[in-house]
Amino acid sequence: MCGIVGYVGNKSSLPVLLEGLRMLEYRGYDSAGVSLAYERDMITVKSKGKLCELEKKLAERNIRESLCGIGHTRWATHGAPSDINSHPHETELLTLVHNGIIENHKSIEGFLLREGYSFVSETDTERAAKLIDYFYKQTREPISALLEAKKTLLGSFAFGVIFKDIPSKIYALRKDNPLIVGYDSTSSYLASDIPAILPYTKRCCRLSEGIVAELSSGSISFYDKPFSLADEKFEEVEWTCEQAQKGGFPHFMLKEISEEPSALRSTVERRLDSLPPSLFEGDDSILKCVERISIVACGTAMHAGLVGQNMIEKYARIPVSVEIASEFRYRDSIIQNGTLALFLSQSGETADTIAALRKAKELGYPTLAIVNVFGSTLAREADRVLYTNAGPEISVASTKAYSVQCAMLALLALNLALLRGEMSEDKVKKICRSLLCELPSAVESVIARGEEIRTLSQSITDAEHLFFIGRGIDYSLALEASLKLKEISYIHSEAYPSGELKHGTISLISDGTPVISIITDRALAEKSLFGVHEVISRGARVILFCSEDIAREASLPHCERFILPKCPSSVLPFVLATAVQLFAYYTSAEKGLDVDKPRNLAKSVTVE
Ligand code: F6R
Numbered sequence: 001m002c003g004i005v006g007y008v009g010n011k012s013s014l015p016v017l018l019e020g021l022r023m024l025e026y027r028g029y030d031s032a033g034v035s036l037a038y039e040r041d042m043i044t045v046k047s048k049g050k051l052c053e054l055e056k057k058l059a060e061r062n063i064r065e066s067l068c069g070i071g072h073t074r075w076a077t078h079g080a081p082s083d084i085n086s087h088p089h090e091t092e093l094l095t096l097v098h099n100g101i102i103e104n105h106k107s108i109e110g111f112l113l114r115e116g117y118s119f120v121s122e123t124d125t126e127r128a129a130k131l132i133d134y135f136y137k138q139t140r141e142p143i144s145a146l147l148e149a150k151k152t153l154l155g156s157f158a159f160g161v162i163f164k165d166i167p168s169k170i171y172a173l174r175k176d177n178p179l180i181v182g183y184d185s186t187s188s189y190l191a192s193d194i195p196a197i198l199p200y201t202k203r204c205c206r207l208s209e210g211i212v213a214e215l216s217s218g219s220i221s222f223y224d225k226p227f228s229l230a231d232e233k234f235e236e237v238e239w240t241c242e243q244a245q246k247g248g249f250p251h252f253m254l255k256e257i258s259e260e261p262s263a264l265r266s267t268v269e270r271r272l273d274s275l276p277p278s279l280f281e282g283d284d285s286i287l288k289c290v291e292r293i294s295i296v297a298c299g300t301a302m303h304a305g306l307v308g309q310n311m312i313e314k315y316a317r318i319p320v321s322v323e324i325a326s327e328f329r330y331r332d333s334i335i336q337n338g339t340l341a342l343f344l345s346q347s348g349e350t351a352d353t354i355a356a357l358r359k360a361k362e363l364g365y366p367t368l369a370i371v372n373v374f375g376s377t378l379a380r381e382a383d384r385v386l387y388t389n390a391g392p393e394i395s396v397a398s399t400k401a402y403s404v405q406c407a408m409l410a411l412l413a414l415n416l417a418l419l420r421g422e423m424s425e426d427k428v429k430k431i432c433r434s435l436l437c438e439l440p441s442a443v444e445s446v447i448a449r450g451e452e453i454r455t456l457s458q459s460i461t462d463a464e465h466l467f468f469i470g471r472g473i474d475y476s477l478a479l480e481a482s483l484k485l486k487e488i489s490y491i492h493s494e495a496y497p498s499g500e501l502k503h504g505t506i507s508l509i510s511d512g513t514p515v516i517s518i519i520t521d522r523a524l525a526e527k528s529l530f531g532v533h534e535v536i537s538r539g540a541r542v543i544l545f546c547s548e549d550i551a552r553e554a555s556l557p558h559c560e561r562f563i564l565p566k567c568p569s570s571v572l573p574f575v576l577a578t579a580v581q582l583f584a585y586y587t588s589a590e591k592g593l594d595v596d597k598p599r600n601l602a603k604s605v606t607v608e
Pocket residue numbers: 298299300301302344345346347348349350353396397398399484487604605
């Protein structure tokens with residue numbers, strides 16, 4: 001949801017800004033822009049389209065070297081993608097980039113019109129920029145101008161601002177949207193996410209809400225009031241630069257799928273040196289009185305929650321509900337004692353999930369977050385947090401983060417099963433051993449068969465509509481397989497429980513309709529195969545993703561198929577997930593689409 005970068009130091013700012021924007025383009029890519037500050041003036045260049053369009057525009061101009069600048073890559077909320085609506089927004093006294101939504105932009109506009117301001121864009125951001133301009137005019141003091149504006153602004157924002165009469169400093173302020181600052185001996189950096197800063201420094205600070213950061217060459221000061229310095233914490237980031245680059249892969253998505261074995265190993269290994277799986281370093285009080293779990297998340301993370309529901313109910317016999325965060329936050333929930341609210345998120349910055357967490361806390365639920373990004377808002381605000389250690393995920397379509405969320409949920413399910421005496425230690429140990437020893441290698445063996453999956457995907461590249469079907473946990477996996485395929489291949493896809501098609505949707509099956517059937521649950525295999533025969537007899541062209549034992553024992557229909565490697569049943573959901581992620585990846589790549597940046601989407605949905 002929009003990427004912000006800022007640089008001030010002894011280097012030329014433009015290359016640093018462009019490189020940072022490239023690292024953040026996954027957050028939004030419908031337009032981009034930069035403002036470069038000079039002693040006596042400011043240059044702002046912006047362009048609709050991807051970053052390369054901005055670069056073309058910059059190359060056409062003779063841009064002087066500037067040591068201080070801000071940049072932005074946009075995911076439009078107010079106003080269509082266009083040059084004029086792109087950021088930065090320049091006013092008489094400043095230039096500003098913004099991530100978020102200003103909810104009261106209309107009333108701010110009314111106020112500013114009365115004060116003699118006029119507007120050129122349709123954006124809420126221009127209204128915010130001009131409000132800060134208005135306050136700056138009163139005092140010529142940047143901290144108070146920003147903090148005064150903050151009192152008026154409703155909604156969410158992360159701002160990077162350069163005041164034209166202070167061309168060697170960048171100011172930053174945020175509410176409900178992330179901002180990271182970092183510095184080295186000669187320069188300071190601002191960004192909405194860590195990858196943009198990683199090439200320069202690993203000492204980063206996640207700016208707290210309501211604190212103004214003042215970035216100068218090689219130092220950063222923080223203010224909670226004008227002239228009142230505040231303390232902010234810097235942390236050493238574990239991620240490496242290589243993790244945030246493509247490393248020879250054609251797309252981040254393929255690279256991230258190929259990292260699944262090591263991500264799974266890293267998530268599982270560090271928690272399996274004792275039994276029960278040590279999730280909370282000795283203090284597992286949050287799990288002690290759990291009688292119900294309410295999992296809340298969005299999109300792919302919500303689908304991981306469905307897989308978790310299957311595992312927790314099966315292993316620990318605890319009832320689990322799974323809710324979409326944007327629904328949970330506005331629903332008139334009924335709280336039952338003993339309910340643990342569990343939030344899943346790769347980024348830890350998804351606006352709806354954060355709002356749902358805040359609501360759960362208000363209602364008095366104990367809260368636990370499973371998050372990939374260290375120190376993110378969800379991680380900081382939940383009562384307890386479990387990190388998934390998948391490393392940075394850049395491709396918009398989430399893959400490795402989903403797999404490790406499922407792995408963490410498996411560990412949680414086993415932990416709860418032991419605590420509640422629902423499973424013997426021996427049984428838990430056996431499953432843990434499979435997760436530790438057999439899971440990463442089984443996933444590796446699927447990745448090694450990418451060519452086979454690519455060939456299968458060629459048979460659907462021309463499809464306009466298709467269905468995924470499955471039962472039990474295979475239905476949960478089908479939902480994610482379907483989302484992955486549709487978001488990056490633009491093929492309309494729906495996932496159905498195999499037994500439900502005949503209650504309506506089967507009327508859409510006709511000659512040649514592709515139906516992708518997922519069958520890994522042995523107990524339900526026979527019933528799932530009924531569903532396959534039902535669609536085949538109505539003309540469907542079936543592609544089967546099936547476990548090895550089922551392929552060996554059941555009589556499968558004549559159809560295209562991908563047989564998963566032989567592995568324990570506890571490992572199968574993960575292996576299947578990788579196979580269908582690759583299927584989506586190759587479909588999109590075969591169609592020549594922009595796999596990592598599908599249209600209309602952005603990573604990390606920090607607006608409602
Ligand atoms: C789809 C995808 C999204 C995210 C969702 C939640 O591939 O990535 O559906 O899963 O936006 O994001 P996080 O996990 O960051 O809360």
